[in-house]
Amino acid sequence: MALPIAILISGTGSNLRAILEAADAGRCDVNVRAVISDRESAKGLDLARERNIPTRVVKLKDFADRAQWDIALAQAVAEHAPSLVVLAGFMRVVGAAMITRFPGLIINVHPALLPLFPGTDGPLQAVRAGVRVSGCTVHVVDSGVDTGPIIAQAVVPVLPADDADRLHERIQQLEHRLLPAVIDGVARGRIELGSEVRVAERWFDPAATLVSPAIAAEGT
Ligand code: GRF
Numbered sequence: 676m677a678l679p680i681a682i683l684i685s686g687t688g689s690n691l692r693a694i695l696e697a698a699d700a701g702r703c704d705v706n707v708r709a710v711i712s713d714r715e716s717a718k719g720l721d722l723a724r725e726r727n728i729p730t731r732v733v734k735l736k737d738f739a740d741r742a743q744w745d746i747a748l749a750q751a752v753a754e755h756a757p758s759l760v761v762l763a764g765f766m767r768v769v770g771a772a773m774i775t776r777f778p779g780l781i782i783n784v785h786p787a788l789l790p791l792f793p794g795t796d797g798p799l800q801a802v803r804a805g806v807r808v809s810g811c812t813v814h815v816v817d818s819g820v821d822t823g824p825i826i827a828q829a830v831v832p833v834l835p836a837d838d839a840d841r842l843h844e845r846i847q848q849l850e851h852r853l854l855p856a857v858i859d860g861v862a863r864g865r866i867e868l869g870s871e872v873r874v875a876e877r878w879f880d881p882a883a884t885l886v887s888p889a890i891a892a893e894g895t
Contacts, residue, residue, distance in 0.1 A: 677706040678862035681757035683765040684712050688719015689847060690763035690784060690854055695726065697855035704862040708755040711748070713767050729755065735767065745770035752777070759861055759868070763854065766795075768820055779869040781816040782861075784854045786846045788812060788828055793821035798846060799839035809833050809842060811850045813857045815872060824872045827860075829853045 677698075682691050691710060697703035710723035711731045723730045731751050738744035749772040752760055762769070762783040773781065787797030789812040792804070801809040810830040817823035829849040833842055860866035860874070867873040 677704050678759060678858070679708050679755070679757050680705050680759045680761055680858065681709045681711060681752050681755050682707060682761045682763050683752070684710060684717050684719040684763055685714050685766040686717055686719065686764050688717065688722050688764065690850055691719045692722055693851035694761070694763065694855050694858060695722070697859070703855040703859040705858055708757055709752070711751055713748075713765070719764070742770060742772070745772040749773045749776040759858065761854070761858060762816060769816060771818065774816065774818060779815055782813055782826065782857065782868070783816050783821070783823070784850050785812045785814065785821050786843055786850065788830065789814060789821055789825060796839065798843035801833060802837055802839050802842055807833055809846065811846050811853055813854055815868060826866060826868075826872050826874065827853055827857050 682694065684691055694703055694705065695707065698705050698707070707728050709729045709731060710720060711733060712720055713732070713734055715732050715734070720730050720732070733744065733748045733751050735741065735744045738747060748769065752773070753776055758780065760777050760781040762781065769781065785793070785797060787793070787801055788808070788810045792800040798809065808830050810828055812825055812828045814821070814825045815823040829852070831845050831849060857866060861868060865875040
């Protein structure tokens with residue numbers, strides 16, 4: 676049975692689109708039960724509406740404090756009974772209510788190779804640090820900022836002409852493949868989440884191909 680998931684977004688929703696397209700193509704065995712945002716203006720909400728996926732906006736400013744917002748967010752997500760919660764460009768740190776409601780079952784995609792460059796501006800931090808490779812990380816969300824257990828990573832070169840935007844664009848191309856692949860791995864039982872992350876060895880075969888085509892595309 677397709678894995679019921681909820682997707683949380685704040686912006687464009689290109690990762691949301693990638694998940695939906697992977698699901699259409701049979702590469703991501705999910706049922707997207709809801710798309711929830713902290714911003715009314717998040718473009719990805721339109722994409723969800725076009726597909727008749729239930730949407731909801733839970734804005735921080737509508738609540739007395741962050742803890743109350745977090746409780747409301749957890750409630751809104753729980754109403755859709757997801758087995759997995761995917762932060763796909765959700766630009767706020769989720770709090771204790773979310774984490775206790777969905778223990779080990781919230782994942783996030785981050786545009787850097789964690790534990791390097793957590794927080795905002797991962798690509799800018801990478802360019803400023805002068806690293807020669809960067810990439811994206813899908814990890815379990817814990818109470819820290821981008822600190823939870825790493826599930827999977829994919830790598831891109833940092834090219835001499837890169838600025839943060841160019842690098843981020845290239846990283847996002849990988850995110851669009853890695854995130855649906857990880858979700859599919861969870862759906863098919865090849866990746867086990869919870870108190871500990873376990874990734875079946877066979878899952879690494881498709882993951883390995885994530886690196887070389889990206890490099891080949893840029894290297895010509
Ligand atoms: C992604 O690069 C993700 O890594 C970061 O926010 C960005 C969201 O992009 N957390 P989009 O809204 O999915 O296009």
